[in-house]
Amino acid sequence: MTQTVADIGEFGLIRLIRDLIDREGVKAPELTMGIGDDSASFLPREGYEILVTCDCMVEGRHYLKGHINPLDLGSRAMVMNISDIGAMGGMPTFAIVSLGVEKDAPVHDILEMYRGFFQELNPLGAAVIGGNITRSDNSNFIDITLIGEVERGKIIRRSTARPDDIMLVTGYPGQAAAGLNILLNSKEKGDLQSDPLVRAYNRPVHRAKEGRAAALSGCATSMIDISDGLLGDLGHICEESGVGAEIIRKALPVSAHMRAFSGPNGHDPYEWVLGESDDYELIITCAPGNKDRICSAITETSDVPVAEIGRITSKKDGIKIVFPDGSKHEAAAVGWDHFKK
Amino acid sequence: MTQTVADIGEFGLIRLIRDLIDREGVKAPELTMGIGDDSASFLPREGYEILVTCDCMVEGRHYLKGHINPLDLGSRAMVMNISDIGAMGGMPTFAIVSLGVEKDAPVHDILEMYRGFFQELNPLGAAVIGGNITRSDNSNFIDITLIGEVERGKIIRRSTARPDDIMLVTGYPGQAAAGLNILLNSKEKGDLQSDPLVRAYNRPVHRAKEGRAAALSGCATSMIDISDGLLGDLGHICEESGVGAEIIRKALPVSAHMRAFSGPNGHDPYEWVLGESDDYELIITCAPGNKDRICSAITETSDVPVAEIGRITSKKDGIKIVFPDGSKHEAAAVGWDHFKK
Numbered sequence: 293m294t295q296t297v298a299d300i301g302e303f304g305l306i307r308l309i310r311d312l313i314d315r316e317g318v319k320a321p322e323l324t325m326g327i328g329d330d331s332a333s334f335l336p337r338e339g340y341e342i343l344v345t346c347d348c349m350v351e352g353r354h355y356l357k358g359h360i361n362p363l364d365l366g367s368r369a370m371v372m373n374i375s376d377i378g379a380m381g382g383m384p385t386f387a388i389v390s391l392g393v394e395k396d397a398p399v400h401d402i403l404e405m406y407r408g409f410f411q412e413l414n415p416l417g418a419a420v421i422g423g424n425i426t427r428s429d430n431s432n433f434i435d436i437t438l439i440g441e442v443e444r445g446k447i448i449r450r451s452t453a454r455p456d457d458i459m460l461v462t463g464y465p466g467q468a469a470a471g472l473n474i475l476l477n478s479k480e481k482g483d484l485q486s487d488p489l490v491r492a493y494n495r496p497v498h499r500a501k502e503g504r505a506a507a508l509s510g511c512a513t514s515m516i517d518i519s520d521g522l523l524g525d526l527g528h529i530c531e532e533s534g535v536g537a538e539i540i541r542k543a544l545p546v547s548a549h550m551r552a553f554s555g556p557n558g559h560d561p562y563e564w565v566l567g568e569s570d571d572y573e574l575i576i577t578c579a580p581g582n583k584d585r586i587c588s589a590i591t592e593t594s595d596v597p598v599a600e601i602g603r604i605t606s607k608k609d610g611i612k613i614v615f616p617d618g619s620k621h622e623a624a625a626v627g628w629d630h631f632k633k
Numbered sequence: 634m635t636q637t638v639a640d641i642g643e644f645g646l647i648r649l650i651r652d653l654i655d656r657e658g659v660k661a662p663e664l665t666m667g668i669g670d671d672s673a674s675f676l677p678r679e680g681y682e683i684l685v686t687c688d689c690m691v692e693g694r695h696y697l698k699g700h701i702n703p704l705d706l707g708s709r710a711m712v713m714n715i716s717d718i719g720a721m722g723g724m725p726t727f728a729i730v731s732l733g734v735e736k737d738a739p740v741h742d743i744l745e746m747y748r749g750f751f752q753e754l755n756p757l758g759a760a761v762i763g764g765n766i767t768r769s770d771n772s773n774f775i776d777i778t779l780i781g782e783v784e785r786g787k788i789i790r791r792s793t794a795r796p797d798d799i800m801l802v803t804g805y806p807g808q809a810a811a812g813l814n815i816l817l818n819s820k821e822k823g824d825l826q827s828d829p830l831v832r833a834y835n836r837p838v839h840r841a842k843e844g845r846a847a848a849l850s851g852c853a854t855s856m857i858d859i860s861d862g863l864l865g866d867l868g869h870i871c872e873e874s875g876v877g878a879e880i881i882r883k884a885l886p887v888s889a890h891m892r893a894f895s896g897p898n899g900h901d902p903y904e905w906v907l908g909e910s911d912d913y914e915l916i917i918t919c920a921p922g923n924k925d926r927i928c929s930a931i932t933e934t935s936d937v938p939v940a941e942i943g944r945i946t947s948k949k950d951g952i953k954i955v956f957p958d959g960s961k962h963e964a965a966a967v968g969w970d971h972f973k974k
Contacts, residue, residue: 324682324788325721325788325790328791328792328873329721329790329791329792329873330686330716330717330718330720330721330791330857330858331684331685331686331717331718331720331721331723331781332684332685332686333682333683333684333685333721333783333788334682334683334685335682335683335785336677336681336683338679340677341665341674341675341676342674342675342676342677342683343672343673343674344672344673344674344675344727344729344762344763344778344780345671345672345673345763346729346731346763346764346765346778347765348731348733348765348767348776349767350733350767350768350769352770353767353768353769353770354767375671376671376672377671377672379671379672380666380670380671380672380674382672386685388685388687388778390687390689390731390776390778392689392691392774421685422685422686422687423687424687424688424689424776426689426690426691426694426695426774427691427694428691428694428772428774429693429694429771429772430770430771430772431769431770431771433733433767433769433774435689435731435765435776437685437687437729437731437778439685440672442674444676447665447666447674449666449670450669450670450671451669451670516671517671532669532670
């Protein structure tokens with residue numbers, strides 16, 4: 293019979309998780325106290341600022357049971373947070389994991405989820421140092437607070453883009469949205485797990501190394517990760533920086549997988565590229581003359597493609613999309629808002 | 634009509650919260666980036682370790698709608714976390730607040746909850762610097778990660794109690810359990826809000842200043858906050874320190890309110906003092922000769938009473954309670970475990 297959380301209790305589960313962290317997690321030299329006391333503690337490194345971010349996934353809203361396995365779920369939840377640290381130019385150091393779990397949740401699934409965390413954290417030398425487990429009767433949730441560090445003064449904000457900067461984007465935004473569409477419209481879920489678009493949704497990739505390379509190049513004027521969709525997050529840059537933007541539609545990166553899936557199924561791939569999508573690519577702005585320096589800094593650490601997709605304009609111009617015929621259309625901000633509608 | 638979260642959307646709510654933090658929250662000099670980017674950031678102070686703790690409250694499990702108002706709810710959620718920082722000898726600096734909210738939640742209630750956070754954080758110079766808002770259809774939750782600091786080397790752990798140490802406890806543990814009992818067994822909730830035992834449950838008090846005073850005295854050998862009940866948390870000290878303990882029953886502090894309520898209602902007050910209760914008092918251990926130094930360090934900062942309730946023994950003796958007739962009884966660990974039963 294499958295062992296559940298109710299079988300071993302909160303403290304039994306905490307003990308198993310603590311053992312797993314000891315066995316399979318990274319040992320961080322700065323950590324002075326890990327799981328097992330009222331608080332965890334660590335010694336900050338001199339010359340660094342501390343970064344803190346927090347993101348939560350609720351079952352039925354941010355992921356669907358049966359559509360994703362626990363290992364991928366853990367990886368995905370951690371990637372969301374690593375992405376936020378990377379988008380400031382930093383690297384993660386410590387994670388605090390707060391879980392809401394139903395009492396009949398299988399213990400094995402929870403440990404697998406932690407293995408998903410380790411798959412993302414271990415290569416970066418970051419460790420789970422604390423958290424909380426609480427019973428939640430109606431839906432499971434995973435709330436992660438991730439701590440990171442960045443050399444003092446090297447943070448890249450979203451509020452510092454300037455008119456005439458160009459906009460760069462990493463990878464292929466929108467693939468996760470296409471993957472979710474496939475999952476929601478298919479009856480057989482099992483076979484889909486290896487589909488590249490479904491993988492982009494279930495197992496997204498962060499761009500922390502790329503973000504850090506851009507930050508350390510000294511040439512990025514602003515940066516944000518795309519978690520509310522390309523247009524949604526470009527909207528955040530524009531709002532916080534007090535600028536507008538012009539996107540060249542034909543410059544938007546459309547992957548071969550997306551192209552192959554979209555056409556025959558009657559979808560417009562650009563709607564996915566621009567709209568709500570759980571990809572964690574980066575938008576980076578810089579002076580036009582600095583594009584090559586940023587691109588080569590990224591190329592040194594990664595083979596992810598970088599596309600120039602348009603330029604920053606003045607606030608009064610809003611956000612516009614330039615079509616191949618030269619016409620310009622207002623882009624309504626279509627970022628993901630779970631509460632509205 | 635009451636404005637709900639659905640009316641203003643996630644980003645509208647975030648904007649209101651950000652404004653409220655700017656207007657009514659404390660400004661922390663170390664903060665280099667607050668709410669409004671991918672991550673928050675701060676400059677750690679030299680010579681300090683960073684503390685991190687996390688605690689989550691789920692509606693229907695840790696609090697009951699209609700039994701507590703949003704201001705008290707916010708205060709209570711923050712106190713739980715401040716207590717964990719205080720139990721290490723530290724003081725809180727930054728809070729990250731992750732909320733799960735139903736779409737018809739009144740905006741006013743959420744802002745009131747933040748005011749409850751401020752009531753606890755502002756006097757300590759600590760600030761809300763980030764978080765997350767997510768829609769949760771089935772129950773609201775409040776998940777707080779609290780960051781604190783403590784002078785390097787001054788942390789007091791739960792794992793370092795020694796045989797022959799004495800055990801001290803602050804205040805009156807168990808009052809919250811009695812208050813919850815009153816709430817659950819009364820039809821009229823409104824009139825109860827001023828009952829001192831109900832206040833102890835709805836509006837508990839942390840002992841961060843007292844914990845810090847004990848830590849800085851250099852005399853505390855171990856410390857823990859009582860969130861799983863006196864016996865439950867003494868059990869954590871014993872497990873982590875590899876020791877046993879002997880509690881003198883008649884030395885346990887029973888408040889006048891508790892005594893007045895218990896007798897006429899046929900309750901044994903000691904069950905509440907020892908058992909599951911959401912008080913946030915401290916258990917502190919020290920060498921017998923250091924009791925006065927710890928007590929006077931605490932008295933200098935606070936008028937909370939401190940009681941000597943027994944002594945640490947060796948592991949093989951387990952946890953025992955000594956009755957007035959001299960007989961000793963094994964105390965089954967009855968800490969709060971939300972999953973088991």
